[in-house]
Amino acid sequence: MHRLFMKLVVPHSRALLLGVVAFCVLFFVLGAPPALAQETAFEQFGTATTLPTDNIAVIVARVIRVALTLVGIIFVCLVIYAGFLYLLARGEPDPIKKAKKIFQQSIIGLFIIFSAYSITTFILNRLLDAAFTGTSSAIADAFSEPLSGSLGGGILDDHYPERDAQDIARNTRIFVSFKEAIDPESIASNYDGNTDTVDYLNTDSIIIYPTEDGPGGALTEEEVVVTYDEDFEIFVFDPVDYLGSSEEDTNYTVILTTSIQKDDGSSAFSGAYSSGYSWTFEVSTEIDLTPPYVTSVVPQQDATEPRNITIEINFSEAMDPVATTGSYIASEESYFTNIEVFDALGVNVEGTFEISNAYRTISFTTTDACGEDPCGDTIYCLPTNQAIEAFAHAATLNEDEIPQAEPAGYTFDGVVDAASNSLDGDNDGDACGSATDTIDCADGEENDDYSWNFTTTDDIEDSVPQIIDGGLDPGIEEDEINQTNDIEITFNTYLKSSTVKTHSVSLWPDPYYESWFAIRKSNDDTNERTTVLIEHPTFVSTDLGGWDYWPVLTNDIKSAYQICMYPAIGPGANCTEGRDAERPYCCNGIASSSACQSDQQELDGLDEELPDNSETEL
Structure with missing residues (x-):
C-alpha cells in the first residue's frame, strides 16, 4: 500500500494540493454556512435599505450569492476531478492531455467566478454606501451646522450672544464659557498676569467680524478688550467701539480657532471637534x-430654610460673568464683593458665586462641608440658625447723559449686564449706581443695590429630585415630534442652576452628525419646580426617515439643597431590559409601571441629622 501511495500520489501531489486549496478557498469565501460567515454586502444592503426579506432586490442579491457559490463548487470539483484523471493516467498521453485541459478550463472558470464575485460585491457595496453612508452624508449636509459641535458636546459650555440671536444691542459684549481652564495667553495677546493692565484680543485665536466683510474685516487686537474669571474658564470680549451700524442691522461671525489652548498646553479643540467653533448673530441699530x-x-424674602439651601439670584437678562462670579475666601486672599452673603453678625460667609442658565442665574455655595448626598458628593451649609442677608451691589456709574457702569480697574465694582448697564435694584426703570458715584437715586437711597433676608435652621433637607409624571416632553420613544421645540424635563423641586449645564445634561443624535446643544432652565412662579430645557438645531424630519435623539441626564443634577438626582428614580432611567410603553420607569434597574416611590420613601425616611463634616450617606 505504501509503495502504491508513493507511486501514484507523491508524483502528483502538487495537483492534489492545488485542488484541495481551491476547494477550501471557495468553500469559506463563497459557500461558508451562515453560522460561520459574517454578514456580507448582500445582507448589509438589505439591512441598510430596510427592505423586507421578500423584497425583489434582496432576493436577487441572495440568488446571485447562491449561484456564485454553486458554480464555484462545481469548478472546484472539476479541479479535483482533473487531478484524479492525471493521477490515474500513469503516464499515458491522452488521459494526461484530457486532465490538463479540464484543469486549465477549471482554473479559468474559477478566475471568472472570483472576478464575478468581486465585481458583484463592489457594486453592492456602492449600493450600501448610497443606502447608508450616503444617507448620513446627506443628513449631515442638510441638518448639521459645521463648526458647531463643540457647544455642549465639546469644550464649550455656553456663549453670548446665542447662536443665530437677533436684535442684539450694538454696545454688547461677547461671553464665552469653557468647560476647562484655558491658557489666557492664547486668548489675550499681551497677557502678563497683572490685572492692573488692559488685555487685548489675540486675533490668532478669536476672530470677530461682520459676516458680509469676511475674516479680512475682523476687529484688530486693540479694538477688543479681554477680561476673564478667576478660573480662566469664562472670557469676556468687549469691543472698544460699538458693533454694527445705526442705519441697518449687521450680522457678525465669531470664530474660535484651534490656536486656543487649555492651561496644560494642549489644544482646546480635539477629536470630532478639532477644527474649532464658529457662530453668527445679528446686531440691531439700537444701543441698550x-x-x-x-x-x-x-x-x-423672609423664608426659613434648612442650612444646606443654595442661594440663587435670577436676573432679567444676561449678566457680565466676570462682574458676577468669584469667591470670597479670606485664607486665599480672594475677596469678590460684587455679590455678598452675611451672617447674623455681619461677617462675610465664605463661598463661591457661579453663573449659568444663559448667564442669567447666579448660584452661591459655601465652603462649609456638612455631609454627603446619596451620590457621595459633598454638601455645603450656611451658618446654622441664623438670619442671613444677601446683597447684589450696583456698579459705579459714569457721568454720561444716560449713565452706564464705569469699569473700576480690571472690571466693574458691581453687577452689570452684557451692555454695561448697572443693576436696577428696586426695578424702577432707572439705575442710580453705587454709593460712591454722584448719581442720586429717586427714592432717596444711597445706591441701587438689591438685598433680601432669610433664616436658616439646623436641619438638612435630603429629598431626592426626580422627574415628575408626564414631565418629559417629548415622551419616551415618542415619534414625529416638533423639529424645533426645546426638549423639556420637569422636576418635582427647584434645581441648583449651576448643576444644570452641559456636563450633566446632553443631547446626542444617532447616528451621529455634528450638532450642538445648550442647556437652560425655567422655574414656576413659586420656585417649587424647575423645567430643564435643551436647545438644539432643527431635528431631522420624518420625511427623511427621522432620526433617533438621546437626551441624557446624569446624577450631577442637584436640587437647591445639593441632593443629586438619584439614578434609579424617574422615567427612562437605565434599565437593562424590559422597559416599554407600559413600564416606562426604571427602579433599581427593573422596569416598572409606576414611579419608584419605594426608593423615595426610603430616602425620605432617613431623617437623622448630619453633623458638620460628617461622611454619613443620606
Missing part, C-alpha cells in the same frame, strides 16, 4: 440703555 433687575431669589 435698559438696566437689568432681579426677577426672583432663592430662598425667598
Whole structure:
C-alpha cells in the first residue's frame, strides 16, 4: 500500500494540493454556512435599505450569492476531478492531455467566478454606501451646522450672544464659557498676569467680524478688550467701539480657532471637534440703555430654610460673568464683593458665586462641608440658625447723559449686564449706581443695590429630585415630534442652576452628525419646580426617515439643597431590559409601571441629622 501511495500520489501531489486549496478557498469565501460567515454586502444592503426579506432586490442579491457559490463548487470539483484523471493516467498521453485541459478550463472558470464575485460585491457595496453612508452624508449636509459641535458636546459650555440671536444691542459684549481652564495667553495677546493692565484680543485665536466683510474685516487686537474669571474658564470680549451700524442691522461671525489652548498646553479643540467653533448673530441699530433687575431669589424674602439651601439670584437678562462670579475666601486672599452673603453678625460667609442658565442665574455655595448626598458628593451649609442677608451691589456709574457702569480697574465694582448697564435694584426703570458715584437715586437711597433676608435652621433637607409624571416632553420613544421645540424635563423641586449645564445634561443624535446643544432652565412662579430645557438645531424630519435623539441626564443634577438626582428614580432611567410603553420607569434597574416611590420613601425616611463634616450617606 505504501509503495502504491508513493507511486501514484507523491508524483502528483502538487495537483492534489492545488485542488484541495481551491476547494477550501471557495468553500469559506463563497459557500461558508451562515453560522460561520459574517454578514456580507448582500445582507448589509438589505439591512441598510430596510427592505423586507421578500423584497425583489434582496432576493436577487441572495440568488446571485447562491449561484456564485454553486458554480464555484462545481469548478472546484472539476479541479479535483482533473487531478484524479492525471493521477490515474500513469503516464499515458491522452488521459494526461484530457486532465490538463479540464484543469486549465477549471482554473479559468474559477478566475471568472472570483472576478464575478468581486465585481458583484463592489457594486453592492456602492449600493450600501448610497443606502447608508450616503444617507448620513446627506443628513449631515442638510441638518448639521459645521463648526458647531463643540457647544455642549465639546469644550464649550455656553456663549453670548446665542447662536443665530437677533436684535442684539450694538454696545454688547461677547461671553464665552469653557468647560476647562484655558491658557489666557492664547486668548489675550499681551497677557502678563497683572490685572492692573488692559488685555487685548489675540486675533490668532478669536476672530470677530461682520459676516458680509469676511475674516479680512475682523476687529484688530486693540479694538477688543479681554477680561476673564478667576478660573480662566469664562472670557469676556468687549469691543472698544460699538458693533454694527445705526442705519441697518449687521450680522457678525465669531470664530474660535484651534490656536486656543487649555492651561496644560494642549489644544482646546480635539477629536470630532478639532477644527474649532464658529457662530453668527445679528446686531440691531439700537444701543441698550435698559438696566437689568432681579426677577426672583432663592430662598425667598423672609423664608426659613434648612442650612444646606443654595442661594440663587435670577436676573432679567444676561449678566457680565466676570462682574458676577468669584469667591470670597479670606485664607486665599480672594475677596469678590460684587455679590455678598452675611451672617447674623455681619461677617462675610465664605463661598463661591457661579453663573449659568444663559448667564442669567447666579448660584452661591459655601465652603462649609456638612455631609454627603446619596451620590457621595459633598454638601455645603450656611451658618446654622441664623438670619442671613444677601446683597447684589450696583456698579459705579459714569457721568454720561444716560449713565452706564464705569469699569473700576480690571472690571466693574458691581453687577452689570452684557451692555454695561448697572443693576436696577428696586426695578424702577432707572439705575442710580453705587454709593460712591454722584448719581442720586429717586427714592432717596444711597445706591441701587438689591438685598433680601432669610433664616436658616439646623436641619438638612435630603429629598431626592426626580422627574415628575408626564414631565418629559417629548415622551419616551415618542415619534414625529416638533423639529424645533426645546426638549423639556420637569422636576418635582427647584434645581441648583449651576448643576444644570452641559456636563450633566446632553443631547446626542444617532447616528451621529455634528450638532450642538445648550442647556437652560425655567422655574414656576413659586420656585417649587424647575423645567430643564435643551436647545438644539432643527431635528431631522420624518420625511427623511427621522432620526433617533438621546437626551441624557446624569446624577450631577442637584436640587437647591445639593441632593443629586438619584439614578434609579424617574422615567427612562437605565434599565437593562424590559422597559416599554407600559413600564416606562426604571427602579433599581427593573422596569416598572409606576414611579419608584419605594426608593423615595426610603430616602425620605432617613431623617437623622448630619453633623458638620460628617461622611454619613443620606
